[in-house]
Amino acid sequence: MSLTGRIVTVNGNMVTAEVNGSVCQNAVAYCMRSDGVKLMSEIIRIRGNLIDMQVFELTRGLKVGDVVDVTDDLLSVELGPGLIGMVYDGLQNPLVEMAQQVGNFLEPGHYLKALDREKKWAWTPSAKVGDVLTSAENLGSVKENIFDHNIMTPFTLRGEWTVKSIAPAGEYTVEQEIATLEKDGETISVNMIQKWPVRMPLGIYKERLLPTTPMVTKQRIIDTFFPVMLGGTYCIPGPFGAGKTVLQSNTSRYADVDLVIIAACGERAGEVVETLREFPHLSDPRTGRTLIERTIIICNTSSMPVAARESSVYTAVTLGEYYRQVGLNVLLLADSTSRWAQALREMSGRLEEIPGEEAFPAYLESSIARFYERGGIVELKNGKRASLTIGGTVSPAGGNFEEPVTQGTIKVVGAFLGLSYARSYARRFPAIDPLDSWSKYNGIIDTEKVSWAHSFLKRGKTVNEMMQVVGEEGTSIEDFVVYLKSELLDNVYLQQNSFDEVDAACPVERQKYLFDLVSSVLAHNFAFESKAEARDTFFTLTDHLRNWNYTPWGSEKLAEIETAIKSTLASKEAAK
Numbered sequence: 001m002s003l004t005g006r007i008v009t010v011n012g013n014m015v016t017a018e019v020n021g022s023v024c025q026n027a028v029a030y031c032m033r034s035d036g037v038k039l040m041s042e043i044i045r046i047r048g049n050l051i052d053m054q055v056f057e058l059t060r061g062l063k064v065g066d067v068v069d070v071t072d073d074l075l076s077v078e079l080g081p082g083l084i085g086m087v088y089d090g091l092q093n094p095l096v097e098m099a100q101q102v103g104n105f106l107e108p109g110h111y112l113k114a115l116d117r118e119k120k121w122a123w124t125p126s127a128k129v130g131d132v133l134t135s136a137e138n139l140g141s142v143k144e145n146i147f148d149h150n151i152m153t154p155f156t157l158r159g160e161w162t163v164k165s166i167a168p169a170g171e172y173t174v175e176q177e178i179a180t181l182e183k184d185g186e187t188i189s190v191n192m193i194q195k196w197p198v199r200m201p202l203g204i205y206k207e208r209l210l211p212t213t214p215m216v217t218k219q220r221i222i223d224t225f226f227p228v229m230l231g232g233t234y235c236i237p238g239p240f241g242a243g244k245t246v247l248q249s250n251t252s253r254y255a256d257v258d259l260v261i262i263a264a265c266g267e268r269a270g271e272v273v274e275t276l277r278e279f280p281h282l283s284d285p286r287t288g289r290t291l292i293e294r295t296i297i298i299c300n301t302s303s304m305p306v307a308a309r310e311s312s313v314y315t316a317v318t319l320g321e322y323y324r325q326v327g328l329n330v331l332l333l334a335d336s337t338s339r340w341a342q343a344l345r346e347m348s349g350r351l352e353e354i355p356g357e358e359a360f361p362a363y364l365e366s367s368i369a370r371f372y373e374r375g376g377i378v379e380l381k382n383g384k385r386a387s388l389t390i391g392g393t394v395s396p397a398g399g400n401f402e403e404p405v406t407q408g409t410i411k412v413v414g415a416f417l418g419l420s421y422a423r424s425y426a427r428r429f430p431a432i433d434p435l436d437s438w439s440k441y442n443g444i445i446d447t448e449k450v451s452w453a454h455s456f457l458k459r460g461k462t463v464n465e466m467m468q469v470v471g472e473e474g475t476s477i478e479d480f481v482v483y484l485k486s487e488l489l490d491n492v493y494l495q496q497n498s499f500d501e502v503d504a505a506c507p508v509e510r511q512k513y514l515f516d517l518v519s520s521v522l523a524h525n526f527a528f529e530s531k532a533e534a535r536d537t538f539f540t541l542t543d544h545l546r547n548w549n550y551t552p553w554g555s556e557k558l559a560e561i562e563t564a565i566k567s568t569l570a571s572k573e574a575a576k
Contacts, residue, residue, distance in 0.1 A: 005051070005068040007031065013055045013307045014350040015041065017068040020049060026074050026199055029053055032067040037109035040091065042075050042311070045351060054307040054347055056091055057108040074197040077315055078114040079322045080174050081121050081144045081151075081192060084259065085292050087276060088114065090300040090312030115193060120171040123151070123178060131163045136204040136325060137381055139166065139179050139190065145293045147258065150326050151178065151192050155204055159183060194322070198314035202321035205378040211414070213377075214444055215331070215389055216256040218505035219247075221432050221494045224515060225450060227443030228415050230257070230329055231377025231387035234439075235337075235409045238419025239399030243431045245271055247419075248333045248393065250430075250498055253282060253291060254505040257389065258328040260291075263316035264299040266309045266339025272299045285505065302339065310343040317374050317390070324388045327380060334392040337368070341405045357404045365408040372412045401436075415439035428495050435461060444508050445515055453489060453515070456522055460486020472531060480531050484538040485522050492545035493518050503549045510553055517562070518545065520569070527574035537572050541565060 005019030015031055023043060030038040031053070039062070041053040051070070055062075077092045087095045092114040102110055121142035127133065135157035141148045153161070161181040172178060174192040181188050196202055211229035228234045238244050245267070252260040264272045275297065282291040296319055300312040313334055320332045334340070341364060348361035356362040375390035392413075396403045399421050410416055416439070417432050424431040434457050443450065463483040467475050475483075493514065497503040506514070521541060528534040548561045 002069055002071045005070060007062060007064055007066045007068060008050070009064070010059055010062050011350050012346075013057075013059055013305060014347065015053045015055055015059060015062065015068075017051055017053065018049050019051055019068070019070055021070075023051055023070050024072065024074070026197070028071050028073050028075055030069040030071075031055060031059075031062055032069060033061045033109075034063070034066065035061065037061070038069070039109055040111060042307075043070070044347070052351060054310070055305075056308040056311065057305055075199065075311065075314075076195045076197050077318050079194040079196060079319070080115050081142050081149045082115045082119060082174065083296055083319060083323075084145050084147070084294060085296070086114075087297045087299060088315070089304070090265075090298060090308040090310075090315055092298075092315055095299070115174050117173060117175055120173055121192065122170075123167060123172050124169050125166045125178075127163050127166055127179065129163050129166060132160050133163060133181070134160055134381070139163075142192070146287055146289070147294075147326075147328065152194070152325070153181065154188075154190060155194055155196060155202065157181075161188075196318055196322070198311065198318045201374050202318065202325060204325065204381075206381050206383075207379045209377045209379060209385070211377050211387070211441070214441070215329075216444070216508055217251050218254040218256075218507060219250065219430060220496060220506050220511055220514070221430055221434065222417065223506075223508070223511055224443055224445050224493075225434060225454060226415055226417055226432065226437050226439040227441045228389065228391070228439070229377075229441045230389055231375060232415065232441060233372045233375050233390045233413040234415035234417060235392050235394055235406075235413045236417045236419060237394035237396055237401055237406045237409070238424075238431070239421045240395065242399070242419035242421050242424040243429055244393040244395070244419060245335060246498070247417075247430050247432075248335055248391070249275070249278075250504070251391070252295065252331070252333060254285060255331055256329075257331040259294050259296070259323050259330045261296045261298065261316050261320050261323075261330060261332045263313050263332065263334045264297065264301065265312050265334055265336060266300060266302050266343070267335055269301040272301050306343045306346055310340060310347065313337070313340050313371060317371065317388075320388045320390075321374060324378065324386045325380065327382075327384045327386045329386060330388045332375070332388060332390045334371075334390070336395045337371075337392040337409065338395040338405050341368075360404050364404055365411065368405070368408045369412045372409075414441055428490065429498065430496065432494075434490070434494055445512060449515070449519070453519060453522060456482065456486045456489055460490075477528060477531060477534065481526055481528065481534055484534060488521060488538055488542050488545070489518060491542050492549065497550070500550055502552055506549075507553075514545075514548070517548070517565070521545075521565075524569050524572075525574045526572050528572065537568065540568055544568070 003021040005017040009016040039057045041055040045052040125140035127139045161183045164180040164182040167178040179190040211231040213230045215228045215230045279292040284291045298316045300309045320330045375388045377387035418436040419431045420433040460483045463479045
């Protein structure tokens with residue numbers, strides 16, 4: 001059922017219309033231009049007979065008196081096999097197919113189905129006639145790339161339903177009937193397509209669990225010092241040019257997860273294009289195939305309408321929840337949540353709401369919290385555990401971490417990976433500041449050992465600041481050695497070369513071994529006669545350890561390097 005109204009005001013991408021009848025918050029409406037083009041919008045506020053809508057297209061051509069068609073459907077996404085490997089916009093329009101139909105310049109009012117209606121999937125049933133099922137229980141599965149994609153009963157089911165019929169094994173499209181369910185004389189037909197409102201969490205599981213398993217990223221500074229858990233949340237704030245997008249790209253490639261969803265929310269078109277060009281050709285270390293085969297990309301660049309940018313993060317997180325429901329470990333990377341917040345601010349201003357700090361809406365923090373809270377690790381109805389890990393970048397102006405978006409994010413995430421422009425400028429990548437960053441999670445190495453190693457970074461910074469005032473000659477040799485130890489830890493453990501085949505990804509076993517090796521240097525009691533001797537010795541050790549990082553695991557050269565390190569340490573050992 002739908003009803004019609006008339007536009008009374010047009011304010012940028014916010015349109016106000018008058019309707020006579022009942023409407024629903026977050027329902028989809030279409031603004032009809034005089035040339036017949038329908039512009040999709042979402043109801044964001046209801047005031048008596050007036051409804052305020054955010055339009056997901058440019059509103060050029062709309063005028064007062066134009067017709068508005070209000071539907072009963074909430075803003076939703078299509079869920080089912082065929083999502084992996086696709087590139088969508090914030091409304092789940094497949095961009096490749098759209099470009100084929102309308103050209104490289106998208107036309108307003110053009111919307112496509114998210115799932116391919118023609119492709120056939122090899123269906124294998126698991127449920128039997130007579131089985132009693134509830135919502136989100138498995139009926140069977142299809143093969144989607146490298147995954148077994150579970151086809152489930154509708155998420156909207158209430159109560160227990162009996163399987164009346166089940167399709168035999170064979171090839172079916174997503175719209176073909178695969179089962180019928182019966183309850184109290186009512187029969188419903190089931191296919192492979194599910195629809196779910198993007199602003200409503202998909203919480204159909206047995207139990208929500210506490211994250212306890214580290215999500216290995218193979219980035220040493222993260223896995224060791226600032227770990228992230230499967231089902232956890234983290235943020236990466238940093239100024240422009242500090243390496244947020246590159247870090248996310250490395251994480252998406254090497255993280256120990258099944259599926260990666262990238263939400264390019266308001267990013268510059270050039271960065272998004274680079275991702276779209278690289279991912280189909282990048283080799284996936286987990287499968288040996290291309291990375292795009294276990295990736296979904298949601299892109300709303302800075303050149304696209306602002307309102308669609310606001311919806312893109314919800315589209316991405318709903319897809320993540322769905323594949324968690326399928327039984328996969330999913331990683332959602334949102335880049336950048338600052339531009340999503342800016343979209344909220346722009347719409348809040350047009351709604352004439354009372355502004356909060358820096359003109360952001362007063363409900364900014366609660367909106368950020370609702371987004372990150374949709375992550376988590378859960379136990380499904382079939383007993384399997386699956387997770388959705390959410391990592392978002394923040395782009396504070398001038399690298400100011402005190403601004404509202406960063407502060408609102410810090411309050412709800414489990415790990416804070418703050419990027420430093422100074423480290424980026426010094427080419428210390430990943431440019432995560434080891435003194436500003438933190439994590440509430442336990443990593444792959446004992447917490448006490450990590451804290452002990454981290455103390456050298458703090459003491460080294462203090463000595464360095466002192467040397468800036470009194471000079472190197474005004475510093476004791478003991479303090480100078482502490483500074484050199486902190487620099488060695490930074491250079492050979494915290495930093496990683498993304499362009500080196502070996503050092504780009506450091507597995508857990510190698511990380512633990514290197515940590516013990518570096519710890520032996522940090523714990524060593526050196527005997528130096530001069531600071532020049534100390535500097536030369538640490539230069540040699542750093543050089544050896546860097547070569548160790550670039551040497552394949554298990555090779556004979558590793559043993560040679562370790563022998564050289566031990567020899568250097570023995571030659572400079574203080575008398576006991």
